[in-house]
Amino acid sequence: MTVPVVVFAFRRPDLLEQTLAALRADGVPLLIAFSDGPRDTGDVPGVTQVRRLLREVSWCPVEVHERPVNLGLGRSVVDGASRVLDRYEAAIFVEDDLVCQQGAYTYLTAALEHYADDPRVMSVTAWTHPRITPDGLDGRPYFDGKAECWVWGTWRRAWEGMDRPAVETMERCAARGVDIERYGSDMPKMAAEAGPRNLWAVGWWYHHMLSGGLCLRPPHSLCEHTGWDERGTTVTPGALRWRNPPLRPCPPVPERWPEPAEHPDCAPLWRAAVDGG
Structure with missing residues (x-):
């Protein structure tokens, strides 16, 4: 099956250029881009350059959706993924x-x-970090009960229901006896602020x-954030501790994929990383 790569872009052409170069080098066969609209006149030059870069992609078929208004990242992702x-x-x-x-694409x-x-x-995701990666993997992938938002993939079947507000989904978890702080005490607060x-x-x-x-x-x-700077101003406070060490080559596709079961160290590692600072 052809799996498209969907890119969400706003007003940073310098960073987008790096993202597109990496996708080109990885042989991505189909690109779908959502370009968010400017919030004010100050965003217009960056948004204009971003759209020019996207329209100039010639190394694979590309579909560019230029939003007439600014949705912001959260609404842009949910709407774009659903579409x-x-x-x-x-x-x-x-x-x-x-x-x-x-x-990574393969x-x-x-x-x-x-x-x-x-x-x-x-x-599935291309991202993990030493703070939350279990020991003893020997080059094998692993399963985590916490999903990811940095270079991730999913299926139509799994996305169904993502139109609910986060706080409602959290409350449904609590009603079923699911520990809503399983992966860190910050989760309920984030759901309330979503x-x-x-x-x-x-x-x-x-x-x-x-x-x-899972x-x-x-x-x-297999991926890294390029928006870091010395003050961490392009990311949330304290996020620089999540910078990865230099990326290593992509591991080979497993001959035998693991049976779906969460690694027992995942939740404790997340709680230690989030709540331990």
């Missing part, structure tokens, strides 16, 4: 400040194909938890 997954069984999603290691599409009909698996702050990822986390779904992670990260 793409209405047309395709599966897709991979990348924001404009993420760069993938060569081989790795993720192989995982999407292998687990396509397994309801226990709800997503609407006002236009966040989407916490709803994706709770969507997995509500269904007991996210497949690689043994080491």
Whole structure:
């Protein structure tokens, strides 16, 4: 199956250029881009340059959706993913400040194909971090009960229900006896702020938890955030501690994929990383 890569872009052409170069080097066969509209006149030059870059892609078929207004990242992702997954069984999603290691597309599409009909698996990702990666993987991927928002892929079947507000999904988890702080005490606060702050990822986390779904992670990260700066102003406060060490080559596609079961160290590692600082 052809799995499109969906790019969400706003006003940073310098970062988008790096993202597109990495996708080109990885041989991505189909690109769908959502270009968010400017919030004010100050955003117009950046948005204009971003759209020019997207329209100039010639190394694969490209479909560019230029939003007439600014939705913000959360609404843009949920709307864009829903629209793409209405047309395709599966897709991979990348924001404009993420760069993938060569081989990541092949790795993720192989995982999407292998687990396509397994309801226990709800997503795959190219990202992990030493703070939350279990020991002793020996180059094998692993399953986490917490989903990911940095270079991730999913299927139409797993995305259904993502139109609910995050706080509602969290409350459904609590009603079923699911520990809503399983992956960190910050999760309920983030769910409460998801609407006002236009966040989407916490709803994706709770969507997995509500269904007991799993996210497949690689043994080491296959992507990195390019929006860091010395003050960390392009990311949330304290996020620089999530910068990865230099990326290593992509591991080979496994001959035998793991049986879907969450690694027992995942939740404790997340709580230590989030609550331990």
